[in-house]
Structure formats: C-alpha cells, structure tokens
Amino acid sequence: MDRSDSLPLVGVVALQGAxxxxxxxxRRVGARAVEVRTPADLDGVDAVALPGGESTTMSHLLGTSGLFDALSERLADGLPAFGTCAGMILLAAEVLDGRPDQRCFGAIDISVRRNAFGRQVASFEADLATDGLDEPFHAVFIRAPWVERTGDGVEVLAEIRPVVNSSGTGKPALVPVLCRSGPILVSSFHPELTVDDRIHRIFLAMVGASRDH
Known part of the structure; x- marks a missing residue:
C-alpha cells in the first residue's frame, strides 16, 4: 500500500475564497488535500475545511451546488471541520447580523457577528496568545467576524481586544477569535494566508484523534 494512502484526506470547499x-x-503539514465542489467530492474525506471568503455568497453556492445538504449530513455524523473567517460564520449556530436567507450548519454552538472588526479598510494583523502554542500566532484579520456567545463545551483558544465593542460604547471586552468544540475548529482570522502552519497542525491533530475513535 502506498504510504500516502494512510495520511488523512482533507477536503477544502472550493466554491469561493482562499x-x-x-x-x-x-499538504505542508503532512495531510492529503483535495478541492471540494460537488457532493461526490466529499467521498472518502476524513475532514473538511471551509475557507475565508464572503459568507453569503458561499452559503448560496453551497446550496446551488448541492453541497450544503451533503456536507450537513457528514457534519452531523461527526466529520471534523475547520472554518476560517467566512467558514467560521457558516459553521456557527447563529449569525447575529446575517441575511434572512443565509444558511449555516450549526456545527459549533457559537453566535458570531459578521464584519465585526470593520470593513476591508479596517483589516489588520495581530499577535495572538493561543492555547496549545508556545509562541504567539501572527494572525491576519480581513473583514473578520468575532464570537459574541459561546455555548457549553466550546473551548476558547484565543481572544483579542477589539478597537470598539459591538455597541460602539464602553471599554471593549476581549472577544473569542479561535474556538474548538469536539471535532470543530473555527477562527476569525486567516491562518491559511501566513507561513505559520501551527493552527493547521492543531486541526490535523483533531482529525487524527477523530480517526482513532
């Protein structure tokens, strides 16, 4: 048997975004990875990643491609998933300012606010103290959401103090930007846009733990 066949296979939803x-x-951290555009592309994957992009557009394309229902079934069966930025919005249980027709998977019990840090011109980078990492992670935030509520069983791995809070008044509180629950990992930022692969390694370890069970 080809040794590569024993490596976890991650399907990356490739309808829009990074x-x-x-x-x-x-691939750099030792997994196989394929792009997913149709329900058939999910066959055989050990995990899935939903990239950054535009969440309402991605939600629409997931529906028209038939991927939404197929992926929803796999997630309900315990498929590990990693969502970054728009991907985090799609995996959340609640989008506080989403469009009425926007669909989410409800795979992790969090409430998120879209574009919470501001529009494209308010994009920024920051060093995040992150649970499980010895050194801060240099994170890229682009029209990023943040988490306003975490449910039972959701572990917050990183937080940041925004320039303003959601109401625009008072002293800003720390807001979660990296969360984990069961086989689901979500981030407000874009670890795929850096050369630091440690967040992907965290997720790959989660995939390995899921395969062992």
Whole structure:
C-alpha cells in the first residue's frame, strides 16, 4: 500500500475564497488535500475545511451546488471541520447580523457577528496568545467576524481586544477569535494566508484523534 494512502484526506470547499491556500497548508503539514465542489467530492474525506471568503455568497453556492445538504449530513455524523473567517460564520449556530436567507450548519454552538472588526479598510494583523502554542500566532484579520456567545463545551483558544465593542460604547471586552468544540475548529482570522502552519497542525491533530475513535 502506498504510504500516502494512510495520511488523512482533507477536503477544502472550493466554491469561493482562499481554498488553494488551505490545500497548500494542509499538504505542508503532512495531510492529503483535495478541492471540494460537488457532493461526490466529499467521498472518502476524513475532514473538511471551509475557507475565508464572503459568507453569503458561499452559503448560496453551497446550496446551488448541492453541497450544503451533503456536507450537513457528514457534519452531523461527526466529520471534523475547520472554518476560517467566512467558514467560521457558516459553521456557527447563529449569525447575529446575517441575511434572512443565509444558511449555516450549526456545527459549533457559537453566535458570531459578521464584519465585526470593520470593513476591508479596517483589516489588520495581530499577535495572538493561543492555547496549545508556545509562541504567539501572527494572525491576519480581513473583514473578520468575532464570537459574541459561546455555548457549553466550546473551548476558547484565543481572544483579542477589539478597537470598539459591538455597541460602539464602553471599554471593549476581549472577544473569542479561535474556538474548538469536539471535532470543530473555527477562527476569525486567516491562518491559511501566513507561513505559520501551527493552527493547521492543531486541526490535523483533531482529525487524527477523530480517526482513532
């Protein structure tokens, strides 16, 4: 048997957004990775990644491609998933300011706010103290969401103090930007746009733990 066949296979949803960057990152950390555009592309994958992009557009394309229902079934069966930025919005249980027709998978019990840090001109980078990492992670935030509520069983791995809070008044509180629950990992930022693959390694370890069970 080819040794590569024993490596976990990660399917990266490639309807819109930074899919190629995720594929490259997963391959660098020792996984196989393929782009997913149709329900058939999910066959045989051990995990899935939903990249950054535009969440309403991605939600629409997931529906028209038939991927939404197929992926929803796999997630309900315990498929590990990693969502970054728009991907985090799609995996969340609640989008506080989403469009009425926007669909989410409800794979992790969090409430998120889209574009919470501001529009494209408010994009920024920051060093995040991250649970499980010895050194801060240099994170790229682009029209990023943040988490306003975490449910039972959701572990917050990184937080940041925004320039303003959601109401625009008072002293800003720390907001979660990297969360984990069961086989689901979500981030407000774009680890796929850096050369630091440690967040992808965290997810790959989660995939390995899921395969062992």
């Amino acid at each position: 899919a190629a960057e995720h594929v490259a990152a997963f």
